[in-house]
Amino acid sequence: MNDFSSRLTQWQREHGRHHLPWQVDDAYRVWLSEIMLQQTQVTTVLDYYARFLERFPTLTDLAAAPLDDVLALWSGLGYYTRARNLHACAQAVVRDFGGHFPSDPALIATLPGIGRSTAAAIAAFAYGTRAAILDGNVKRVLSRWAGIEGFTGVKAIENQLWELAESLLPEPSSDQNIAAAAIKAHTQGLMDLGATICTPKNPTCLTCPLSADCQARLSGRQAELPTKKPKKTVPEKSTVMVLLRNANGEILLERRPPTGIWGGLWSLPEVASTLTAATAIDQRFGLTIEIEPALPEFVHVFTHYRLTITPQPAYLIGNSTLRENHTAWFSKTAALTAGIPSPLRKIINAL
DNA sequence: AATACGGGGCC
DNA sequence: GGCCCAGTATT
Known part of the structure; x- marks a missing residue:
C-alpha cells in the first residue's frame, strides 16, 4: 500500500x-x-x-x-x-x-x-x-519528508530525490x-x-497530511531542510544605454543576439561610457548625435549579477537612415508593445 | 558539476 | 536585502 x-x-x-x-x-x-x-x-x-x-x-x-x-x-x-x-x-x-x-x-x-x-x-x-515530477516544490516536500540532507542541486542528491519521487x-x-x-x-x-503547507519558511505542519512520518518534523529540522544553496557574491556590472531619438520622437532600438542576456529582445544600444557615446554611435550606426544630460542611474538586479544602468539621452542630427536590419526606429507606443527587457520599459515609461 | 539565464513577490 | 519560485540548456 x-x-x-x-x-x-x-x-x-x-x-x-x-x-x-x-x-x-x-x-x-x-x-x-x-x-x-x-x-x-x-x-x-x-x-x-x-x-x-x-x-x-x-x-x-x-x-x-x-x-x-x-x-x-x-x-x-x-x-x-x-x-x-x-x-x-x-x-x-x-x-x-x-x-x-x-x-x-x-x-x-x-x-x-x-x-x-x-x-x-x-x-x-x-x-x-x-x-x-521533481520541481522546487517536490524537492522541498520530499527532502523534508524523507530527511534527505545535501543541496538538491547536486547530482547525487537529485538522483536520490528522483528515485524517491518515482517510488x-x-x-x-x-x-x-x-x-x-x-x-x-x-x-x-x-x-x-x-x-x-510545506512552504520554504514557517511550514504549517499541523495541517499537513504527511506530518505523521515526516522526518524533518519529527526531528524539528523543517528550517534546515532542504539544505540551502551555497551562496556566493554576485558581480557588479554597469552599462550606458543610449536613448537616441530622431526628429519624429522615435527611439532607436537594436535587436540583441539570440543567446545571452535578453536574447532576441529589442533594447537600447549600449556603449562603454557617456563620454564616448557619440563616437560609438557614429561608428556603429553611421548616425550623428548630440548628447544630452544623463538621466539618473539605477540598479537592475539579476539572479547572477547586479547591473547599474545609466540612461544617456541624445538627439539625432541629420540623416536617420539605418543601414543595418537589426536596428529600427520605434515610437514610444511601439517600443512598449515590443519584446523589450524590463528596465527598458522602466526608462521609456519615465519619458 | 557548475554556470547562464529574469524578474517579481514576500518577509 | 536576501530568499524563493511548477527548470532547462550549455559548458
Whole structure:
C-alpha cells in the first residue's frame, strides 16, 4: 500500500487548488502554463497566461506566429530562452506530431525547452500518464519528508530525490480513469502542498497530511531542510544605454543576439561610457548625435549579477537612415508593445 | 558539476 | 536585502 500517495491525493481533493486556469484537459494549455511557471510564481504568471491565450488560442496559432509576437507577450517574464523554445516547440509539435502533443514523457522531453520534470507534468496533467515530477516544490516536500540532507542541486542528491519521487507514485490501476485521476491528484498535490503547507519558511505542519512520518518534523529540522544553496557574491556590472531619438520622437532600438542576456529582445544600444557615446554611435550606426544630460542611474538586479544602468539621452542630427536590419526606429507606443527587457520599459515609461 | 539565464513577490 | 519560485540548456 502506498500510504504516502493515498494521504496526498486525499488531501489534494479536499484542500488543494482546483481552479487555476490551466487545470484543464488540454495539452497546449498545460504545456504553456508549465513553461511560464518555470522559476516563476503563480501570481506573476496569471496575467501573462491570459494575454498569451487571447493572442494564441491554439498551438497552431502559436506555431504560425512571428517570433517577435511571442517575445512581445513574454516581455517582463524573464528567461527569454523559454519564449524562443516555446515557439520552436510549437512548430516541432506541428511538424512532427501533427499538432498533437505526445503522451509519452520521454518523447515530450525531446522537445525544445522541455526537460524531464516538465515533460512528466505535461504527461500527467494532460493525459494522466504515470510519471514523476521533481520541481522546487517536490524537492522541498520530499527532502523534508524523507530527511534527505545535501543541496538538491547536486547530482547525487537529485538522483536520490528522483528515485524517491518515482517510488511514491500511486500504484497503477486496472481502471484507466481511476489511475489517471490518481496521477493528476498526486502530481497537483505535491505542488499544492509545497505552495501552501510545506512552504520554504514557517511550514504549517499541523495541517499537513504527511506530518505523521515526516522526518524533518519529527526531528524539528523543517528550517534546515532542504539544505540551502551555497551562496556566493554576485558581480557588479554597469552599462550606458543610449536613448537616441530622431526628429519624429522615435527611439532607436537594436535587436540583441539570440543567446545571452535578453536574447532576441529589442533594447537600447549600449556603449562603454557617456563620454564616448557619440563616437560609438557614429561608428556603429553611421548616425550623428548630440548628447544630452544623463538621466539618473539605477540598479537592475539579476539572479547572477547586479547591473547599474545609466540612461544617456541624445538627439539625432541629420540623416536617420539605418543601414543595418537589426536596428529600427520605434515610437514610444511601439517600443512598449515590443519584446523589450524590463528596465527598458522602466526608462521609456519615465519619458 | 557548475554556470547562464529574469524578474517579481514576500518577509 | 536576501530568499524563493511548477527548470532547462550549455559548458
